[in-house]
Amino acid sequence: MTKVDIVSGFLGAGKTTFIKQLLSDVYQGEKIVLIENEFGEIGIDRGFLKDAGVEITEMNSGCICCTLVGDFSTALRKVVDEYHPDRILIEPSGVGKLSDVAKAVRDVEKHCGVCLNGQITVADGKKVKIYMKNFGEFYNNQIEHASVIVLSRTQSMTEEKLKEAVAMIREKNPDASVITTPWDKLDGEVIRKALEHRSVADQLLEEEEHHCCHHHEEGHDHGHHHDEHCSCGHHHEEHHHHGEECGCGHHHHEGHHHADEVFTSWGTETVEKYEKAELENWLEEMADENKYGTVLRAKGIVEGTDGQWLEFDLVPGEYEIRNARPDYTGKVCVIGTDLKTDEIKGFLRV
Numbered sequence: 001m002t003k004v005d006i007v008s009g010f011l012g013a014g015k016t017t018f019i020k021q022l023l024s025d026v027y028q029g030e031k032i033v034l035i036e037n038e039f040g041e042i043g044i045d046r047g048f049l050k051d052a053g054v055e056i057t058e059m060n061s062g063c064i065c066c067t068l069v070g071d072f073s074t075a076l077r078k079v080v081d082e083y084h085p086d087r088i089l090i091e092p093s094g095v096g097k098l099s100d101v102a103k104a105v106r107d108v109e110k111h112c113g114v115c116l117n118g119q120i121t122v123a124d125g126k127k128v129k130i131y132m133k134n135f136g137e138f139y140n141n142q143i144e145h146a147s148v149i150v151l152s153r154t155q156s157m158t159e160e161k162l163k164e165a166v167a168m169i170r171e172k173n174p175d176a177s178v179i180t181t182p183w184d185k186l187d188g189e190v191i192r193k194a195l196e197h198r199s200v201a202d203q204l205l206e207e208e209e210h211h212c213c214h215h216h217e218e219g220h221d222h223g224h225h226h227d228e229h230c231s232c233g234h235h236h237e238e239h240h241h242h243g244e245e246c247g248c249g250h251h252h253h254e255g256h257h258h259a260d261e262v263f264t265s266w267g268t269e270t271v272e273k274y275e276k277a278e279l280e281n282w283l284e285e286m287a288d289e290n291k292y293g294t295v296l297r298a299k300g301i302v303e304g305t306d307g308q309w310l311e312f313d314l315v316p317g318e319y320e321i322r323n324a325r326p327d328y329t330g331k332v333c334v335i336g337t338d339l340k341t342d343e344i345k346g347f348l349r350v
């Protein structure tokens with residue numbers, strides 16, 4: 001039986017960084033396949049995973065939870081048959097709903113020889129409050145349905161801010177274990193223990209059911225509402241008649257938003273070369289000003305004017321630029337709300 005762990009988390013939370021640590025410290029020696037479902041057109045190189053010998057399957061064309069539910073089942077089965085992995089890690093899009101992805105896995109468990117193990121949510125400790133306020137519809141679902149919540153960037157938080165963030169999380173999810181210690185201080189065994197955490201209710205249910213991993217009852221999850229919709233980034237009106245189910249098991253009501261109604265993902269490939277200083281200036285502006293709209297995430301890899309390739313990552317308020325190995329071409333991806341794509345194109349000269 002292949003275990004499936006879902007590693008969810010809002011845009012730029014640190015999912016990939018945490019997965020990297022899981023692979024090196026917690027799941028070392030296991031045969032792992034990673035399934036990524038990006039909200040964005042451009043897949044930015046995840047070279048380190050390939051270096052670590054991890055197979056990566058990307059599903060960029062839609063979301064796991066509904067339109068692709070058939071494809072998802074096929075993809076999972078293919079992965080199981082082809083690689084016989086010990087574990088499959090699923091990294092859903094930052095604006096995906098954890099409950100939808102978990103349901104999609106549960107729905108195919110029987111046919112695919114897999115069982116849902118952990119529902120992990122990575123959350124930027126410094127942004128819990130603002131994201132709950134501004135993007136609660138997407139963000140809270142990931143918090144509410146997690147068995148484990150892993151806070152990132154806690155090393156740069158005051159004790160007071162950390163307490164405040166944990167209290168807000170606890171209000172939405174009293175049962176999950178919450179990792180608050182900076183990850184670089186944790187050894188693999190401690191992380192493993194936290195991931196194995198089950199709430200008392202879950203443990204009792206498991207004992208009753210003698211099942212391989214989780215209970216499968218509808219509506220057991222914290223805060224799970226039957227009328228919840230999925231956040232696949234597709235308008236269901238295009239595919240379904242009113243009131244019809246899309247396959248994700250939820251009724252789609254008006255008044256809910258789909259990810260692509262709220263978030264825009266813009267990407268380009270570019271052969272343009274950039275001065276490191278101009279790139280820095282651009283990232284500075286995107287991180288702190290509204291000149292390019294509300295930028296929630298930017299990442300990319302481009303060639304510098306001196307021939308050195310530069311990789312960058314941005315979340316609101318912070319960015320970093322690193323020297324990188326050349327990629328086959330330059331790539332930039334920006335995700336946000338009310339993005340001013342003409343301004344972005346203007347800067348990039350594309």
Ligand SMILES: Nc1nc2c(ncn2[C@@H]2O[C@H](COP(=O)(O)OP(=O)(O)OP(=O)(O)O)[C@@H](O)[C@H]2O)c(=O)[nH]1
Nearest residue numbers: 009011012013014015016017018094152153297313
């Ligand atoms: N200082 C610090 N930086 C972090 C931490 N976690 C993530 N980062 C940085 O935040 C940026 C985003 O991290 P990723 O791991 O790519 O986040 P992600 O959730 O996979 O992002 P998406 O691409 O939106 O899915 C990177 O620049 C990381 O180096 C952390 O705990 N501390």
